[in-house]
Amino acid sequence: MDLTGIGVLLIGIAILILAIFFARILNNIASILGGVDKTVEQLPKQLDNMFDETGKLLSNSNNTLSDVNEKLGTLTPLFHVVGDVGESTRRLSSTLVDVSKSSKSKLDKGDPNEQKKKLGGLYGSTALGLYLFRKRKETKQNDGWKRYES
Structure with missing residues:
Protein backbone atom coordinates (compact mmCIF):
# COMPACT_ATOMS: atom_id res chain seq x y z
CA MET A 1 0.00 0.00 0.00
CA GLY A 110 -71.34 99.20 75.20
CA ASP A 111 -70.45 100.33 78.74
CA PRO A 112 -68.15 97.86 80.57
CA ASN A 113 -70.02 98.25 83.86
CA GLU A 114 -73.32 97.51 82.14
CA GLN A 115 -71.75 94.45 80.54
CA LYS A 116 -70.53 93.19 83.92
CA LYS A 117 -74.01 93.61 85.39
CA LYS A 118 -75.58 91.66 82.53
CA LEU A 119 -72.97 88.92 82.75
CA GLY A 120 -73.34 88.77 86.53
CA GLY A 121 -77.09 88.33 86.12
CA LEU A 122 -76.53 85.66 83.52
CA TYR A 123 -74.01 83.80 85.72
CA GLY A 124 -76.34 84.05 88.70
CA SER A 125 -79.30 82.72 86.73
CA THR A 126 -77.20 79.86 85.43
CA ALA A 127 -75.95 78.98 88.93
CA LEU A 128 -79.51 79.09 90.30
CA GLY A 129 -80.79 76.86 87.51
CA LEU A 130 -77.97 74.37 88.09
CA TYR A 131 -78.64 74.34 91.85
CA LEU A 132 -82.36 73.72 91.32
CA PHE A 133 -81.64 70.98 88.80
CA ARG A 134 -79.31 69.17 91.21
CA LYS A 135 -81.75 69.51 94.11
CA ARG A 136 -84.56 68.12 91.98
CA LYS A 137 -82.37 65.20 90.95
CA GLU A 138 -81.41 64.47 94.58
CA THR A 139 -85.05 64.59 95.60
CA LYS A 140 -86.00 62.09 92.91
CA GLN A 141 -83.21 59.75 93.99
CA ASN A 142 -84.18 60.01 97.66
CA ASP A 143 -87.84 59.32 96.81
CA GLY A 144 -86.73 56.23 94.94
CA TRP A 145 -84.80 54.95 97.98
CA LYS A 146 -87.75 55.60 100.27
CA ARG A 147 -89.97 53.48 98.04
CA TYR A 148 -87.51 50.61 98.22
CA GLU A 149 -87.12 50.92 101.99
CA SER A 150 -90.85 50.69 102.71
Whole structure:
Protein backbone atom coordinates (compact mmCIF):
# COMPACT_ATOMS: atom_id res chain seq x y z
CA MET A 1 0.00 0.00 0.00
CA ASP A 2 1.44 3.23 -0.89
CA LEU A 3 1.14 6.58 0.76
CA THR A 4 -1.75 7.68 -1.43
CA GLY A 5 -3.80 4.69 -0.38
CA ILE A 6 -3.05 5.32 3.29
CA GLY A 7 -4.05 8.98 2.88
CA VAL A 8 -7.32 8.04 1.17
CA LEU A 9 -8.01 5.46 3.90
CA LEU A 10 -7.41 8.08 6.64
CA ILE A 11 -9.64 10.58 4.83
CA GLY A 12 -12.37 7.91 4.56
CA ILE A 13 -12.13 7.09 8.28
CA ALA A 14 -12.27 10.80 9.14
CA ILE A 15 -15.36 11.28 6.96
CA LEU A 16 -16.98 8.19 8.56
CA ILE A 17 -16.33 9.56 12.06
CA LEU A 18 -17.68 12.95 10.95
CA ALA A 19 -20.77 11.29 9.46
CA ILE A 20 -21.44 9.37 12.70
CA PHE A 21 -21.00 12.60 14.70
CA PHE A 22 -23.39 14.51 12.41
CA ALA A 23 -25.88 11.60 12.51
CA ARG A 24 -26.00 11.76 16.34
CA ILE A 25 -26.42 15.54 16.27
CA LEU A 26 -29.20 15.30 13.69
CA ASN A 27 -30.88 12.54 15.72
CA ASN A 28 -30.86 14.76 18.83
CA ILE A 29 -32.27 17.66 16.81
CA ALA A 30 -35.00 15.35 15.48
CA SER A 31 -36.02 14.36 19.02
CA ILE A 32 -36.10 18.02 20.06
CA LEU A 33 -38.27 18.86 17.07
CA GLY A 34 -40.56 15.94 17.96
CA GLY A 35 -41.08 17.44 21.45
CA VAL A 36 -41.73 20.86 19.93
CA ASP A 37 -44.26 19.24 17.58
CA LYS A 38 -46.15 17.71 20.53
CA THR A 39 -46.16 21.06 22.31
CA VAL A 40 -47.38 22.89 19.24
CA GLU A 41 -50.15 20.32 18.80
CA GLN A 42 -51.39 20.99 22.35
CA LEU A 43 -51.17 24.75 21.94
CA PRO A 44 -54.57 25.29 20.22
CA LYS A 45 -56.38 23.39 23.01
CA GLN A 46 -54.58 25.39 25.66
CA LEU A 47 -55.30 28.65 23.87
CA ASP A 48 -58.99 27.72 23.51
CA ASN A 49 -59.18 27.00 27.25
CA MET A 50 -57.40 30.24 28.04
CA PHE A 51 -59.74 32.26 25.80
CA ASP A 52 -62.79 30.57 27.36
CA GLU A 53 -61.56 31.45 30.85
CA THR A 54 -60.81 35.00 29.73
CA GLY A 55 -64.33 35.30 28.31
CA LYS A 56 -65.81 34.07 31.60
CA LEU A 57 -63.64 36.51 33.52
CA LEU A 58 -64.77 39.42 31.35
CA SER A 59 -68.40 38.37 31.72
CA ASN A 60 -68.08 38.21 35.52
CA SER A 61 -66.32 41.56 35.54
CA ASN A 62 -69.13 43.12 33.50
CA ASN A 63 -71.74 41.66 35.86
CA THR A 64 -69.86 42.97 38.89
CA LEU A 65 -69.47 46.38 37.31
CA SER A 66 -73.17 46.63 36.45
CA ASP A 67 -74.04 45.57 40.01
CA VAL A 68 -71.74 48.24 41.46
CA ASN A 69 -73.24 50.85 39.12
CA GLU A 70 -76.76 49.85 40.18
CA LYS A 71 -75.86 50.10 43.86
CA LEU A 72 -74.17 53.46 43.34
CA GLY A 73 -77.31 54.62 41.54
CA THR A 74 -79.38 53.80 44.62
CA LEU A 75 -76.87 55.58 46.88
CA THR A 76 -76.67 58.74 44.76
CA PRO A 77 -79.77 60.37 46.37
CA LEU A 78 -78.27 59.68 49.78
CA PHE A 79 -75.09 61.49 48.75
CA HIS A 80 -77.19 64.43 47.56
CA VAL A 81 -79.04 64.53 50.89
CA VAL A 82 -75.76 64.45 52.82
CA GLY A 83 -74.44 67.25 50.59
CA ASP A 84 -77.60 69.29 51.23
CA VAL A 85 -77.29 68.74 54.98
CA GLY A 86 -73.66 69.85 54.83
CA GLU A 87 -74.60 72.97 52.88
CA SER A 88 -77.39 73.77 55.36
CA THR A 89 -75.01 73.27 58.27
CA ARG A 90 -72.47 75.54 56.64
CA ARG A 91 -75.10 78.25 56.13
CA LEU A 92 -76.31 77.91 59.72
CA SER A 93 -72.79 78.12 61.11
CA SER A 94 -71.99 81.15 58.95
CA THR A 95 -75.20 82.78 60.19
CA LEU A 96 -74.22 82.03 63.80
CA VAL A 97 -70.77 83.49 63.15
CA ASP A 98 -72.39 86.64 61.77
CA VAL A 99 -74.70 86.90 64.81
CA SER A 100 -71.83 86.37 67.23
CA LYS A 101 -69.72 88.99 65.43
CA SER A 102 -72.56 91.51 65.57
CA SER A 103 -73.15 90.71 69.26
CA LYS A 104 -69.46 91.13 69.98
CA SER A 105 -69.36 94.42 68.17
CA LYS A 106 -72.39 95.58 70.18
CA LEU A 107 -70.73 94.48 73.40
CA ASP A 108 -67.50 96.20 72.45
CA LYS A 109 -69.41 99.46 71.91
CA GLY A 110 -71.34 99.20 75.20
CA ASP A 111 -70.45 100.33 78.74
CA PRO A 112 -68.15 97.86 80.57
CA ASN A 113 -70.02 98.25 83.86
CA GLU A 114 -73.32 97.51 82.14
CA GLN A 115 -71.75 94.45 80.54
CA LYS A 116 -70.53 93.19 83.92
CA LYS A 117 -74.01 93.61 85.39
CA LYS A 118 -75.58 91.66 82.53
CA LEU A 119 -72.97 88.92 82.75
CA GLY A 120 -73.34 88.77 86.53
CA GLY A 121 -77.09 88.33 86.12
CA LEU A 122 -76.53 85.66 83.52
CA TYR A 123 -74.01 83.80 85.72
CA GLY A 124 -76.34 84.05 88.70
CA SER A 125 -79.30 82.72 86.73
CA THR A 126 -77.20 79.86 85.43
CA ALA A 127 -75.95 78.98 88.93
CA LEU A 128 -79.51 79.09 90.30
CA GLY A 129 -80.79 76.86 87.51
CA LEU A 130 -77.97 74.37 88.09
CA TYR A 131 -78.64 74.34 91.85
CA LEU A 132 -82.36 73.72 91.32
CA PHE A 133 -81.64 70.98 88.80
CA ARG A 134 -79.31 69.17 91.21
CA LYS A 135 -81.75 69.51 94.11
CA ARG A 136 -84.56 68.12 91.98
CA LYS A 137 -82.37 65.20 90.95
CA GLU A 138 -81.41 64.47 94.58
CA THR A 139 -85.05 64.59 95.60
CA LYS A 140 -86.00 62.09 92.91
CA GLN A 141 -83.21 59.75 93.99
CA ASN A 142 -84.18 60.01 97.66
CA ASP A 143 -87.84 59.32 96.81
CA GLY A 144 -86.73 56.23 94.94
CA TRP A 145 -84.80 54.95 97.98
CA LYS A 146 -87.75 55.60 100.27
CA ARG A 147 -89.97 53.48 98.04
CA TYR A 148 -87.51 50.61 98.22
CA GLU A 149 -87.12 50.92 101.99
CA SER A 150 -90.85 50.69 102.71
